[in-house]
Amino acid sequence: MDAAAATIADPFAFVLHECDLLDRWRLQEWLSLWAEECSYWVPALPGQESPHDALSHIYDDRRLLETRVRRFAHAMFHAQKPPSRTVRFATNLRVVEQPGAALSVLCSLQVAEFRNGLHRSYLGHCRYDLLRGGAGGLLIRRKRFELIDCDAPQEGISIIL
Amino acid sequence: MRVPRVAQYRGFWFASLAAEGPSLEEFLGPMTTSFDDMVDRSPSGTLEVAGGFSKHVYRGNWKLVLENHNDTLHPRFVHASSVAAAREQSDAVPTDGAGAVQIRQMRQNGAPAQVWEELGIWTSEWGHSFMGDYHTDKAAVALAEDDPVQVEYRRALAARVGEARAAEILAVSRFNTVVYPNLSFMSRFRQLRIIVPLAVDRTMLVTHTFRMPGAPERMFHDSIAFANVVNGTGSLVLTDDLETYERVQRGLESQGGEWVDAARGLGADAPDPSGMLRGATGTSEVHIRNQFAAWARWMTGAA
Numbered sequence: 001m002d003a004a005a006a007t008i009a010d011p012f013a014f015v016l017h018e019c020d021l022l023d024r025w026r027l028q029e030w031l032s033l034w035a036e037e038c039s040y041w042v043p044a045l046p047g048q049e050s051p052h053d054a055l056s057h058i059y060d061d062r063r064l065l066e067t068r069v070r071r072f073a074h075a076m077f078h079a080q081k082p083p084s085r086t087v088r089f090a091t092n093l094r095v096v097e098q099p100g101a102a103l104s105v106l107c108s109l110q111v112a113e114f115r116n117g118l119h120r121s122y123l124g125h126c127r128y129d130l131l132r133g134g135a136g137g138l139l140i141r142r143k144r145f146e147l148i149d150c151d152a153p154q155e156g157i158s159i160i161l
Numbered sequence: 162m163r164v165p166r167v168a169q170y171r172g173f174w175f176a177s178l179a180a181e182g183p184s185l186e187e188f189l190g191p192m193t194t195s196f197d198d199m200v201d202r203s204p205s206g207t208l209e210v211a212g213g214f215s216k217h218v219y220r221g222n223w224k225l226v227l228e229n230h231n232d233t234l235h236p237r238f239v240h241a242s243s244v245a246a247a248r249e250q251s252d253a254v255p256t257d258g259a260g261a262v263q264i265r266q267m268r269q270n271g272a273p274a275q276v277w278e279e280l281g282i283w284t285s286e287w288g289h290s291f292m293g294d295y296h297t298d299k300a301a302v303a304l305a306e307d308d309p310v311q312v313e314y315r316r317a318l319a320a321r322v323g324e325a326r327a328a329e330i331l332a333v334s335r336f337n338t339v340v341y342p343n344l345s346f347m348s349r350f351r352q353l354r355i356i357v358p359l360a361v362d363r364t365m366l367v368t369h370t371f372r373m374p375g376a377p378e379r380m381f382h383d384s385i386a387f388a389n390v391v392n393g394t395g396s397l398v399l400t401d402d403l404e405t406y407e408r409v410q411r412g413l414e415s416q417g418g419e420w421v422d423a424a425r426g427l428g429a430d431a432p433d434p435s436g437m438l439r440g441a442t443g444t445s446e447v448h449i450r451n452q453f454a455a456w457a458r459w460m461t462g463a464a
Contacts, residue, residue, distance in 0.1 A: 037255045042395060044215035051259065052382040054213035055368060058395035059386075064260030067243075067250045067267070071397055074242035079404035153216040153365045156403035157395035 011105045012093045014138045015128060019088035019109075022160055027069045030160075035131055035139040038062050042145050042161055057150065057157060068160065079158035084115040086159060090126070101132040102141070109145060111161050122161055124148050171196045172208070183287075190285045191437055195338035199348035201330045204317035204375035208351065211372035212385050217394045218365045219403040221410035223342070223358035224452070226366065229402060230337040230345045231292045231448045233277040234425070236270040239405050243397040244271035258379070262386035267398060269296055280443030283433065288341030288455030290448035294334040294349055310377045317375050341452055351384050352391060362410055368392040423449040 008014045014033075021030040041051050042058040051059040060068055071077055089110040096104040109126035112119070122145075129142035145161050147154075166177040168185035170193055175185050186193060200208055219226070229235065236244070247267035256264075272295050281293040305311065319327040339345045346353040351371040359365055370388045372381045390396050413421070426445025433439040440447040457463070 037257075039257070044394075045213045048213070052257075052385060053211070055215040055370065055385060055388050055393070057215065057393055059259055059389055059393075061255065061257045061260035063250060063252070063254040063256040064263050064397075066254055067246045067260070067264055068397055070249060071242045071246035074245050076238070076241040077401070078239065078242070078408075079400040081404075151216070153218040154394040155218055155220070156400040158400045158404070161395075 008137055011095050011103060015090055015105050019090050023086050023088055027072055031069050033140050035141045038140055039142050040065055043150055045151055079156055084113045084159045087112050104129050113159060122147055171200045188287055191435060192289045192338055192340050195291055195335060195348045198333045198335055203373035204321055207374060208371040209374055212370040215368045216365055219406045220362055221364060221406035222361060223356055223364040225406040225409055226356055227339055228449050230339050231282060231290050233280055234444045239401050240270045240398055243267045259386040262383050263390035266390045277444055278442045282440040282443055282445055282448055283437040284448050284451035285437045288452040289339060290451060291338040292336050294336040310379045314376050314380060341455055350387050352388055
């Protein structure tokens with residue numbers, strides 16, 4: 001199933017699969033969805049254009065993304081003791097074709113988290129910039145999740161959004 | 162709201178709700194040298210507020226973050242997961258620069274015990290403190306001394322102040338400075354946090370960073386990346402700090418113990434030639450004792 005999943009060519013199915021892997025904590029498979037050069041970004045300001053000239057809640061390039069994923073396996077990741085349970089809703093999906101082998105998916109995304117007796121919800125607009133890979137599948141070049149309350153005080157975000 | 166007194170030091174403005182009391186410079190005391198450190202490093206001699214801001218909150222008392230910022234024992238335990246994950250990371254994997262800055266900082270948090278023990282920790286009147294820098298790799302945030310960006314920066318700084326003064330400025334090795342009870346900043350890395358108590362068990366931090374006009378733009382980008390690792394809400398480092406504050410808060414609320422121990426290094430703190438009280442080792446809790454001394458003074462109205 002997962003080998004097939006890695007070559008999902010339909011952009012909507014691909015995004016829903018990405019959400020599903022995160023909900024099921026299949027982080028190594030999730031990492032395999034990403035392009036060799038990529039970024040995962042949760043800006044701290046609405047409409048922020050560059051991650052390099054303003055603060056962000058999260059901005060990972062490929063190297064840091066790998067480190068982020070590796071940390072989940074460590075016994076002393078205190079902010080994930082106990083681990084979160086999550087469920088994601090991606091809706092209002094739209095495809096925007098880009099030049100060459102690229103395309104983008106825009107969607108409304110909600111991540112619901114339950115941990116340590118507390119419920120939390122992350123809600124916002126998410127944009128996936130995707131590349132069509134060689135085997136007919138898709139790869140994530142950039143994921144940008146702008147929370148509707150990104151400039152409001154946020155508690156620590158220990159999960160991957 | 163009209164505040165009775167406002168004053169500035171090196172362009173940083175402070176407001177006081179008390180009509181009388183020590184002047185700003187009397188209040189800051191030796192902490193003025195940390196503001197000097199932050200501003201003097203700029204080739205233009207000024208800093209620009211840039212990079213927007215981010216805010217985070219934790220479910221704990223405001224004192225917890227201030228006790229943490231100059232604590233040098235916790236990184237090996239609180240940050241163990243990010244230290245290990247960063248150490249295992251291959252540097253052959255692509256980075257646009259931002260990830261490299263963050264990973265470098267995480268690895269530095271795993272410095273050996275001896276590095277932390279040998280750091281200086283200094284305190285002054287009114288609860289203030291600063292600690293020495295533990296970035297032993299002589300890198301200004303992310304770049305090695307012989308990196309072209311660093312070379313260009315040093316040249317720009319020396320062009321304004323001269324080689325000798327530039328060397329003096331860059332030799333200052335300081336990490337966090339805490340201006341008790343609501344300000345904490347990293348002069349070498351141009352990071353500033355304002356601590357805002359929201360409730361007895363809820364605290365907000367507002368994070369700012371600065372651009373050095375006249376320095377290579379890459380250094381500003383590195384400051385942004387550094388802000389994201391030390392203050393970013395989803396940082397691999399900060400999230401474990403916030404979790405720890407919340408656990409401490411729950412522990413305190415449990416009334417499970419009558420005393421909170423802050424005795425590390427007690428009895429060995431000694432005045433240094435600057436007049437500040439210095440911890441005998443870098444892991445002394447002299448800064449926490451100093452904070453509570455200031456707190457008791459305010460709460461009792463003692464002169």
